[in-house]
Amino acid sequence: MSDPDTPDLVQLSVSERLAAEALVVDVDGFEGPLDLLLNMARTQKVDLRRISILQLARQYLSFVEKAKALRIELAADYLVMAAWLAFLKSRLLLPPDPTEEGPSGEDLAAHLAFQLERLQAMRDSAARLMARDQLGRDFFARGFPEKMEQVRRVKYTATLLDLMQGYARIRTRDEFRPFVMDRDKVFTMEQALDRMRGMIGFAGQWTDIQSYLPEGWAEDPVRWRSATAATFAASLELVKEGKAELKQSGTFEPILLRRKESRDE
């Protein structure tokens, strides 16, 4: 790219190099080529609507040349913009070719001017927005909001059908065997508790709760299960009452029980 506006690379003075470097370092502060163009446009110190796009294109291209001279990597979009501006510049400088299709150089320039003006307008709007009174800084919400108390009420309901089915369920289950059979295989927690209350006084040593099962309940698996469950539940109850302690050394290990020494006694 040989442009009359671009200073000869070899003739760059130290101060020029520094200035260029400063500019380049500043690139980091720019949000893309459009932002850079907008900043360059401001140096023209005219209304954005009267900006010289041609001059702006020259400024930008000269900046890119300097950056290249300093072997500074520019992001691709800066280079794309440079290429486009070079194209635009040629369009603006050459007399329009009537055979050429597409938008004229003026159209393209006008659109770029519009983009710059729009970006500037958004910047100004952003600044005005941030300058407004803000919640939590200039005006305030209630400092002690009272929470809406959620009162949740659960209403239970059942239909007659539920009731009848429930009853039917029980009766059907019972039709094939008398009630007494049930009782036979169920060792209630109350029974277990009664039993254990009587025995706990003698349990000074850690003892497997299995040994507290009533006589004759360990053989039949159904009875064993019921008695074990009841005995375990009763043991928990005793612990809760502060009369016993339970321990288990690991999962599925025997559960050991012993009397809790009470200081009152």
Next chain:
Amino acid sequence: MSDTPEITPGEEGAPRESLFEAPVMGEQERMVEAILFASAEPVTVKELNDRMPHGCDAAEALAHLRKRYEGRGVHVVRVGDAWAIRTAPDLGFLMQRETVETRKLSRAAIETLAIIAYHQPVTRAEIEEIRGVSVSRGTVDQLLEMEWIRFGRRRMTPGRPVTFVVTQEFLDHFGLESARDLPGLADLRAAGLLESRPSPLGAPQTGEGDVDADEGMDEGQSELFED
């Protein structure tokens, strides 16, 4: 606290106008209002004075503000030795949102209820006997709380256990004239609610195999109609 506002000359809306002249009382009242509103905690008069421009009388401004909020939806109230704005007590109901959630009764509750309905008056031990599992306290409490069951007469047996009967609310809810209108087992079977397998004991009776329940059945029914 003085009730008469001490009007000091000063320009409205310009509280920092002068270092030496305090804002007018109306302005001071606005300030107290804003501070109390925005504070997360009650504010003492001293704090108010510290935050307001020099020469302000927070106590007096507060008195005015308090008066202004009398009878309003929020009040200026004293909390310890500090002040806060709080909802008027009579409007507390606006701060609650009640939601009613309808849930089906648990299976245990339905079964317990059914047993009470069919066998009333019935003791807890009898219910357990019929269900084959123990009845949790929570289940009975829930039914009592719903007012679907209530305590009946004590059973005249050793231990004098309490009995349970169903209530009028129960009958109303299920659209029954009386507990006697509950469909019998035969009806249940006819309705396909029971497996129609012949019972080894012949026609099933309610409360079969439960001597106590049968015994008390008539008494129970009559008791239900006493009230």
Next chain:
Amino acid sequence: MSDTPEITPGEEGAPRESLFEAPVMGEQERMVEAILFASAEPVTVKELNDRMPHGCDAAEALAHLRKRYEGRGVHVVRVGDAWAIRTAPDLGFLMQRETVETRKLSRAAIETLAIIAYHQPVTRAEIEEIRGVSVSRGTVDQLLEMEWIRFGRRRMTPGRPVTFVVTQEFLDHFGLESARDLPGLADLRAAGLLESRPSPLGAPQTGEGDVDADEGMDEGQSELFED
């Protein structure tokens, strides 16, 4: 237990007035006052009506209340379609203690926010077209997280890109009654700076070129002024 709890708003706790006679307007104003005071967030007229007893006219009560608080230390302000009580901005100097240090927004975030506010609903591609640079995910995420922007309707163009709009929180934060009250909006529109202008062929496509970016822009603006 049923898995679909049926939530019905409870009527209990409502004042013992009649169910059919609404409280007098003075009472309704007190209620609106209490509800708005109690909430840090804006409350819609619908919510007010839902919380007030049957037959109340929250909108009218609000109008009265708004008038009552004119010139006071706190104001009744409109935020979109909701209402809130906020301290008067001229008293902000009293509130340093309440100020919460907010995260500093980056320049990119502030610009993106402004573009969304003025051009909403706007697609990411349109934002990029305006700023001439791609919008980082973090910027949008930050604004979403602050709840100042949210997703709007998808644009009915190929690819159905999502759009962004500003939220009630945004309006609340900047003390705006609606997006229409954005500063300088009318001037920007008059200057044609909010309208879409298709870029002539050959102009460099900034951001990730979304061909349809410009399309639907007018629809967007009209949506903004619909409400």
